[in-house]
Amino acid sequence: MRVELIHPPHVNSTDDRLDPPLGLLMIASHLGANGINVGITDLSGMVVPTETGLEGYRKQVADIPYADIYGITVYITSMKVTEDIIRLCRLKNPKCKIVVGGAHPSVRPYDFTIADHVVIGNGEEAMVRIAKDEIPITTRFVVGKSPENYFLFPAYHLIEPLSYHRKIDGKTSLPYLTSRGCPFSCNFCGLSNMHKLGKGVVHFAEPELVYEQIKRMKEEIGIDRIAFQDDIFTMKLDRLKKILDLIKPLNIRFRCMGRAGMDTEETYKILAEAGCDQVSWGIESGSQYILDRMNKKVTVQDNKNVIQWAKKYGITSRAFFIIGYPGETKETLEETKRFIIDADPDQYFASNFVPYPGTKCGDYPLGFGIKNVTKDLNQFYQVSKYGTGGMTIDTEWLTKEQFRELEIEFRTWLNKREFRGNKQDYEVKLHE
Ligand code: B12
Numbered sequence: 237m238r239v240e241l242i243h244p245p246h247v248n249s250t251d252d253r254l255d256p257p258l259g260l261l262m263i264a265s266h267l268g269a270n271g272i273n274v275g276i277t278d279l280s281g282m283v284v285p286t287e288t289g290l291e292g293y294r295k296q297v298a299d300i301p302y303a304d305i306y307g308i309t310v311y312i313t314s315m316k317v318t319e320d321i322i323r324l325c326r327l328k329n330p331k332c333k334i335v336v337g338g339a340h341p342s343v344r345p346y347d348f349t350i351a352d353h354v355v356i357g358n359g360e361e362a363m364v365r366i367a368k369d370e371i372p373i374t375t376r377f378v379v380g381k382s383p384e385n386y387f388l389f390p391a392y393h394l395i396e397p398l399s400y401h402r403k404i405d406g407k408t409s410l411p412y413l414t415s416r417g418c419p420f421s422c423n424f425c426g427l428s429n430m431h432k433l434g435k436g437v438v439h440f441a442e443p444e445l446v447y448e449q450i451k452r453m454k455e456e457i458g459i460d461r462i463a464f465q466d467d468i469f470t471m472k473l474d475r476l477k478k479i480l481d482l483i484k485p486l487n488i489r490f491r492c493m494g495r496a497g498m499d500t501e502e503t504y505k506i507l508a509e510a511g512c513d514q515v516s517w518g519i520e521s522g523s524q525y526i527l528d529r530m531n532k533k534v535t536v537q538d539n540k541n542v543i544q545w546a547k548k549y550g551i552t553s554r555a556f557f558i559i560g561y562p563g564e565t566k567e568t569l570e571e572t573k574r575f576i577i578d579a580d581p582d583q584y585f586a587s588n589f590v591p592y593p594g595t596k597c598g599d600y601p602l603g604f605g606i607k608n609v610t611k612d613l614n615q616f617y618q619v620s621k622y623g624t625g626g627m628t629i630d631t632e633w634l635t636k637e638q639f640r641e642l643e644i645e646f647r648t649w650l651n652k653r654e655f656r657g658n659k660q661d662y663e664v665k666l667h668e
């Protein structure tokens with residue numbers, strides 16, 4: 237019995253080989269722990285020749301090994317590519333079972349008539365049951381249950397860590413998680429719905445386990461740069477202190493995500509002392525009206541505070557913004573500009589608002605003043621390959637065209653700003 241887990245390429249991404257697919261690494265470690273022979277094929281970094289269709293892919297995926305079960309991770313924007321990959325897997329082994337899971341199948345399982353099983357939620361436990369033949373082939377939708385341990389050591393040995401592009405302070409990094417879940421429920425985000433952990437439920441790894449695993453990453457893989465992928469790494473100050481005290485002697489450099497309104501100045505002091513290179517936050521907007529409409533549970537001042545604290549302790553501050561959220565107008569975008577001038581984050585990233593299925597905005601668009609959403613899921617990306625805007629939508633406040641005009645003006649203004657601190661290669665190109 238051989239299971240092959242596949243990460244499809246992402247056509248519209250600026251660089252789709254930044255990070256290895258952590259979800260598949262977690263599933264693979266559970267399969268391995270259950271004695272199942274598993275491999276990972278990561279097709280990221282491939283230019284997909286859409287013009288040549290299936291023939292084009294055929295050459296590129298010829299290397300996918302023969303397997304009895306293929307498990308594919310699917311983001312909304314990789315639906316089309318996934319369908320092609322599934323056809324090729326069936327050519328490789330006509331008797332294979334196809335399983336899909338991840339962000340999009342978890343919230344829109346009915347979109348996947350082409351797969352044998354669609355896993356909804358976290359995939360570790362479900363994939364083991366499928367591989368052990370405990371799920372009848374007639375059961376198409378499999379709801380993932382909580383695994384006994386959310387924090388097995390990810391199966392990094394199945395990938396080539398140095399082939400990925402994300403660098404922290406000049407050296408290749410690996411993604412790693414110390415918690416699963418987020419207690420908030422912002423209207424544009426589908427996380428709690430996607431992972432089926434239950435509203436507001438968060439699972440935490442013990443600080444000692446985090447220390448042991450990071451030590452392993454250093455000793456066994458030679459990696460001393462970690463991209464903490466937790467939605468909010470800084471969530472509980474006491475726990476954070478314990479983790480940082482333990483890992484400090486390992487001399488790693490890392491980046492993570494913080495949370496305005498929750499973090500204190502002390503958070504940034506202890507992060508800096510432990511080797512933190514960069515913190516990012518979903519700042520989203522400089523307008524309190526927009527933040528409230530998003531159910532972000534944060535004030536403009538909270539957002540400003542975290543940026544100032546990070547800068548005070550020498551940590552690169554990276555602010556993510558969403559533009560075009562329903563309610564956005566020329567005036568609210570001006571407020572965001574004023575916020576950026578005032579708070580002056582070192583780095584910034586603006587994504588166009590996208591009403592993803594599984595989020596409150598995506599599932600109840602009319603309630604949010606969103607109109608005429610396209611059915612073409614390939615359009616659901618936030619930033620295009622060239623760093624310019626992705627999808628635009630009509631809202632009660634702005635038409636697509638009006639928004640695009642404001643967006644171009646905003647991006648032109650933003651791109652003239654200094655972009656400080658360590659950069660990824662694609663960012664060097666975008667900001668040169
Ligand atoms: C890191 C990250 C990235 C990274 C790296 C992605 C990678 N190589 O893995 C980068 C920056 C490249 C990225 C890019 C994009 N991302 Co992103 N990303 C994330 C983030 C923050 C963490 C992902 C992660 O590692 N989670 C931890 C692991 C353990 O969870 P997981 O991946 O979901 O996997 C679990 C389950 O989903 C399931 N599962 C996953 N795959 C499979 C497969 C099978 C067979 C089974 C059975 C189960 C299963 O089991 C896993 C283990 O429990 C998430 C938000 C989040 N917190 O999840 C957004 C998120 C996944 N991204 C999102 C989006 C929209 C994008 C982009 C389209 C953005 C854009 N350009 O417009 C691109 C698309 C990239 C692509 N490959 O298609 C959305 C997805 C929405 C959707 N419905 O599809 C999310 C949810 C953020 C959000 N709320 O908007 N992303």
Ligand code: SF4
Nearest residue numbers: 418420421422425467
């Ligand atoms: S946007 Fe961030 S804070 Fe809000 S629900 Fe999603 S992960 Fe949590």
